[in-house]
Amino acid sequence: MYLPYHCRAMSFTRRKTRQISVGSVAVGGDAPITVQSMTTTKTHEVDDSLAQVYSLHGAGADIVRITCNTVEAAEGLAEIVPRSPVPIIADIHFQYRLALAALEAGVDGLRLNPGNIRKPDQIRAVAREAKDRAIPIRVGVNAGSLDKELLAKHGGPIPEALVESALYEIGLLEDEGFDLIKISVKHSNVPLMVASYQLLSRKVDYPLHLGVTEAGPPPGGLIKSVAGISTLLLQGIGDTIRFSLTTDPVEEAKAGRQLLEYLGLRERRGVDLIACPSCGRAEVDVFKVAQDAQEAFEKEKLPIQVAVMGCVVNGPGEAREADIGIAAGRGRGHLFIKGQVVRVVPEAEMVDALLDEARKLAEEGVEARLAAADAGAGEEAAEEAALLLDLRGDINHTAERKAAVAEVVQAGE
Numbered sequence: 167m168y169l170p171y172h173c174r175a176m177s178f179t180r181r182k183t184r185q186i187s188v189g190s191v192a193v194g195g196d197a198p199i200t201v202q203s204m205t206t207t208k209t210h211e212v213d214d215s216l217a218q219v220y221s222l223h224g225a226g227a228d229i230v231r232i233t234c235n236t237v238e239a240a241e242g243l244a245e246i247v248p249r250s251p252v253p254i255i256a257d258i259h260f261q262y263r264l265a266l267a268a269l270e271a272g273v274d275g276l277r278l279n280p281g282n283i284r285k286p287d288q289i290r291a292v293a294r295e296a297k298d299r300a301i302p303i304r305v306g307v308n309a310g311s312l313d314k315e316l317l318a319k320h321g322g323p324i325p326e327a328l329v330e331s332a333l334y335e336i337g338l339l340e341d342e343g344f345d346l347i348k349i350s351v352k353h354s355n356v357p358l359m360v361a362s363y364q365l366l367s368r369k370v371d372y373p374l375h376l377g378v379t380e381a382g383p384p385p386g387g388l389i390k391s392v393a394g395i396s397t398l399l400l401q402g403i404g405d406t407i408r409f410s411l412t413t414d415p416v417e418e419a420k421a422g423r424q425l426l427e428y429l430g431l432r433e434r435r436g437v438d439l440i441a442c443p444s445c446g447r448a449e450v451d452v453f454k455v456a457q458d459a460q461e462a463f464e465k466e467k468l469p470i471q472v473a474v475m476g477c478v479v480n481g482p483g484e485a486r487e488a489d490i491g492i493a494a495g496r497g498r499g500h501l502f503i504k505g506q507v508v509r510v511v512p513e514a515e516m517v518d519a520l521l522d523e524a525r526k527l528a529e530e531g532v533e534a535r536l537a538a539a540d541a542g543a544g545e546e547a548a549e550e551a552a553l554l555l556d557l558r559g560d561i562n563h564t565a566e567r568k569a570a571v572a573e574v575v576q577a578g579e
């Protein structure tokens with residue numbers, strides 16, 4: 167299989183953390199950064215819940231969290247966990263007994279909210295049971311549900327308050343000899359979220375679960391999540407992530423996965439579609455072609471970058487780093503690989519031709535597909551680009567610039 171340039175992961179210096187296992191998925195240490203999401207179904211509706219777990223897995227989630235808010239939910243977990251394609255974490259609020267019930271149900275991890283399970287004896291009881299079963303616990307602090315005493319002490323949900331809450335709970339777990347811990351200190355305010363994790367990362371070496379809580383619906387929720395999570399990941403902080411979006415959770419799993427791929431932190435498994443923003447020079451409706459291409463490539467597992475460019479004058483050059491692309495000429499599309507035109511196709515066939523060639527490229531590699539280029543495609547494309555340049559003008563003023571350069575050179579002779 168051809169491994170394109172865009173598959174190569176960038177390397178960031180990652181903060182050293184301990185590694186724990188959530189079922190079969192390693193979190194922390196040198197394990198790949200993982201994507202988490204959460205179901206929105208009623209847990210006791212087992213078939214619906216499992217169907218959503220499968221959808222989340224398909225969209226990129228490595229681990230799925232499910233609420234365990236009732237006895238029926240815990241019973242549902244007992245059916246869901248053995249049939250799930252990914253490890254399942256039970257989300258626990260208020261009732262520590264439901265944490266014990268979830269452990270009985272066989273979950274791969276627990277999330278406890280220190281803000282609403284306050285009694286030390288209860289936390290210790292859960293820690294002992296989780297320790298016996300080697301099941302990890304996330305200490306999931308949330309700015310919106312901080313303990314009232316901490317809020318009063320710090321005057322609000324500031325990073326110091328969130329971190330103190332996490333450290334207090336970790337202390338209780340450690341007292342029981344429990345250290346299969348990961349931590350989150352989520353805030354809905356992006357700068358405060360970033361500051362909370364930065365502060366926490368200086369105090370502990372447990373793996374960290376990143377997220378902007380209650381981020382809201384897209385696009386605002388997406389932007390907040392990307393801003394907070396990326397800032398930390400690029401500083402080497404973070405071992406697992408969740409986008410908390412007010413939308414179908416499949417979208418948050420997809421977004422989490424894409425973010426890691428775009429940052430070079432996970433291998434690319436789907437197409438990275440780039441497209442020019444269009445301008446007055448465009449020879450085609452770029453928005454439509456890009457949309458059609460996005461739909462055509464959506465289900466393809468091709469780890470390549472694909473470009474859709476509105477004109478042949480600038481398109482192939484500007485997108486020469488893309489693995490493959492198409493640029494619009496007059497009623498035709500110029501299909502290019504690494505900036506070299508390999509075929510010229512009718513405008514109506516642009517997206518189909520792009521998909522067809524992309525599949526072959528992923529299978530055979532750049533050299534083979536350049537060798538299979540249509541005879542004369544390069545010359546034909548160059549002629550059309552030159553013609554369009556004459557017709558539409560040189561927006562980059564290349565000719566004028568060349569003349570100016572020549573003048574400077576002559577003046578110096």
Ligand code: SF4
Pocket residue numbers: 442443444445446447448449475476477478479480481484
């Ligand atoms: S590729 Fe062409 S159409 Fe697209 S933005 Fe650049 S100049 Fe405009």
